[in-house]
Amino acid sequence: MKPYLVPAETVSFTEEIKKSRFITYLAHTEGIEAAKDYIQSIKAQYPDARHHCWAFVAGRPDDSQQLGFSDDGEPTGTAGKPIIAQLLGSNLGEVTCVIVRYFGGIKLGTGGLVKAYGNGAQQALKILPTQTKVPQKVFNLVCDYSLINGIEQLLVQVNGVILHSDYNETVSLQIAIPATLEQEANDKLRDISRGTLTLTSEPQ
Template sequence: MSYQTPSAPCDAVYEIKKSEFLAFAYPIDSREQAMDHVAKLRARYPDARHHCFGYIIGDPNNTTSAGFDDDGEPNGTAGRPILNVLQHKAIGNCIIVVVRYFGGIKLGAGGLTRAYGTVAQMAVDQMVLTTFIPKSVLMIATSFAHEAQVRYLIGAAAGEISAVDYAADVMITAQLDTAKVDEFVASLGVYGAVVE
């Protein structure tokens, strides 16, 4: 299942009632990577009152991992609205961190929820999105006589060959769209076999 993901980091700034909300969006592929971005922003903006975030790893329609943190804001007023923007826009492999400088005027729970949602949406509006297509790596064993045919079948499935090892047989390492793997394996027939 393909989905949208940011191709590069981006940011946005939103000010309301003297409070400043700085949003930073990053492409990620693990929770560790997401938390690393949060840690770096805490170090970069140590005097900010809050560092709130929402992230989705994997397909946003079938989330492998999602999370958020209000970082001291009232429960559900910061991280949840950020995560909601990512879910609503169906953006995966992304974290948005919002750094907040308090301006002295309380916004209230509704005002906070709107402010975090607004700045997260502003960051999304800055994103250059690309389509993420899940890939699978296959090891294919074949004979020297059938190598050309296997290479042709990989190309026909829009796959990419990343390595070829020659020993008693030929071992080809290829990357294919996960959605095309079953069809590709069926097309191999007598020409080769996928090695586990």
């Protein structure tokens, strides 16, 4: 799970082509539900528009299970596909693009539509600020009370956090650490516990 780029903020780009107005929005959306919610929010913002075409990459850039797109009434393949092509080409993750179209009375033809929607996404991507996201991995730990201080110090060193804790006869912890630091954290954990503890992944 390598770090990847995500949108740092929401941007918009507006263009008029043969009296049709195309308004493009790009936003950071983590997960499919967040992407769908964002699409609905844009539809609510422009209820009188003829089309609200969209595409999203809801997870990592290489996670093909979290892709989606729609032509929303435009001829098949003329809107959603050119938008998703731009998103995939950008190598961004957790991004949703919605392009609102107000029809101006002049038909653009299929080639014109592909160009208009693809260009809207491309121009918005050019002005989009990005930031790097480091994926987190979740682990379970069961340890003695005597090791808690050492584990807390370890988490500070690797930018980890405790998500959940149960204090009974032993301590059960659910922790999250950057996936890129798993090996380092595991080595330190073995040192702290003299080889009795290792990181156990949460089942996916």
